[in-house]
Amino acid sequence: MPSSSATTAIIGAGIAGLACARTLHDAGCPVTLFDKGRGPGGRMSSRHLPDAVVDLGAQFFSVRDHAFHQQVNDWQNAGCVAPWPQTLWQAEDAGWQPHRDALERFIGTPRMSSVARHLAQGLNLATDTRIERLEREAKCWWLIDTQGERHGPFGRVVISAPSPQAQALVAPHDSALAEACEAVIQRPCWTAWARFETPLPSLPGVDDDWQAVRLPPGPLRFVSRNDHKPGRGSQGESLSLLAHLEWSEANLEAKPDAIAELLLAAFRAALPSGTHLPKPSALGAHRWRYAQPDVFAQGEAVNRDYRLSPEGLALCGDGWRGPRVEDAWLSGRHLGEALRDADQRHHP
Numbered sequence: 001m002p003s004s005s006a007t008t009a010i011i012g013a014g015i016a017g018l019a020c021a022r023t024l025h026d027a028g029c030p031v032t033l034f035d036k037g038r039g040p041g042g043r044m045s046s047r048h049l050p051d052a053v054v055d056l057g058a059q060f061f062s063v064r065d066h067a068f069h070q071q072v073n074d075w076q077n078a079g080c081v082a083p084w085p086q087t088l089w090q091a092e093d094a095g096w097q098p099h100r101d102a103l104e105r106f107i108g109t110p111r112m113s114s115v116a117r118h119l120a121q122g123l124n125l126a127t128d129t130r131i132e133r134l135e136r137e138a139k140c141w142w143l144i145d146t147q148g149e150r151h152g153p154f155g156r157v158v159i160s161a162p163s164p165q166a167q168a169l170v171a172p173h174d175s176a177l178a179e180a181c182e183a184v185i186q187r188p189c190w191t192a193w194a195r196f197e198t199p200l201p202s203l204p205g206v207d208d209d210w211q212a213v214r215l216p217p218g219p220l221r222f223v224s225r226n227d228h229k230p231g232r233g234s235q236g237e238s239l240s241l242l243a244h245l246e247w248s249e250a251n252l253e254a255k256p257d258a259i260a261e262l263l264l265a266a267f268r269a270a271l272p273s274g275t276h277l278p279k280p281s282a283l284g285a286h287r288w289r290y291a292q293p294d295v296f297a298q299g300e301a302v303n304r305d306y307r308l309s310p311e312g313l314a315l316c317g318d319g320w321r322g323p324r325v326e327d328a329w330l331s332g333r334h335l336g337e338a339l340r341d342a343d344q345r346h347h348p
């Protein structure tokens with residue numbers, strides 16, 4: 001049995017925590033993940049409605065880095081990722097125009113959270129477990145959840161929660177890490193969803209199979225058709241409506257029902273004139289209080305995209321590198337490699 005000094009607890013089973021866990025697990029290093037959510041995925045999660053699955057967070061992810069490119073190839077081979085969207089539009093005053101660029105974009109299939117579920121296979125993951133505080137005892141870490149249960153002992157603790165939530169956990173133990181968390185600004189975002197009993201009407205000048213549209217400054221920034229995503233052909237018509245970050249900030253404390261109505265009205269206004277949008281059979285909104293880092297931690301002297309203290313407290317996630325799924329994955333992967341290498345030095 002491994003000694004507690006070699007075991008790692010990871011708080012947060014979003015893409016960063018999972019990338020870190022996967023790297024350690026695949027190298028034979030014991031790791032246990034904890035997440036307050038019902039399943040893994042974090043900001044890549046999806047919601048089940050009757051007859052539809054809607055993505056609430058990231059709608060797609062782009063690929064720039066070589067290592068991430070290889071990972072995405074593996075996911076494609078495993079069938080949990082596919083290129084999307086293939087038809088992207090830009091709403092303008094003069095009408096909708098096709099948007100084309102050279103960026104490769106992908107989505108989880110049959111839903112965004114499938115990527116996280118794939119990464120979590122074979123890992124020790126406790127869901128519905130919100131860690132409230134950490135305790136240090138005899139050079140080991142214990143995790144205390146909101147039910148008062150103690151989990152441990154662990155040799156180290158990785159926190160991949162958004163930086164404001166990570167700050168609350170590290171502050172009693174490490175003021176330097178807490179200060180680093182405070183410097184990262186995570187901005188909020190509202191996402192609404194609308195489910196329709198009939199297909200959306202044809203839009204003049206726009207292909208009937210349009211998949212997603214970007215919008216100019218205003219309440220909305222991006223709208224995607226969930227039933228036009230790979231692997232979801234049999235579900236009914238539904239939209240994910242993502243608000244602009246500025247608008248989300250200005251409307252942060254509004255009621256979800258009111259937000260959903262406003263975002264749907266903004267979409268109606270962005271449709272080519274003369275288009276009649278049917279009344280949705282289900283409409284709702286989800287608030288991401290910490291959606292995307294606006295100011296993320298700049299690399300230290302050695303340009304690290306994670307933080308690691310001598311006492312074994314570590315931080316990773318998008319806030320330590322940049323505002324995308326790819327950044328979060330790279331941050332978790334790099335931290336996992338550093339911890340794995342340290343383990344192999346101490347227990348060759």
Ligand SMILES: Cc1cc2nc3c(=O)[nH]c(=O)nc-3n(C[C@H](O)[C@H](O)[C@H](O)COP(=O)(O)OP(=O)(O)OC[C@H]3O[C@@H](n4cnc5c(N)ncnc54)[C@H](O)[C@@H]3O)c2cc1C
Nearest residue numbers: 012014015016035036042043058131161317318324325328
């Ligand atoms: C609306 C929206 C749209 C986006 N659009 C895009 C996009 O188009 N392209 C793109 O690349 N990126 C996009 N992003 C950003 C992308 O989703 C994130 O950068 C990425 O998913 C962050 O992953 P993470 O693992 O760092 O954090 P998270 O996914 O937030 O994971 C952290 C996990 O920690 C858990 N947690 C927090 N506190 C605790 C606790 N105390 N105890 C236990 N568990 C805890 C949470 O439940 C969560 O699962 C979007 C994000 C949002 C919200």
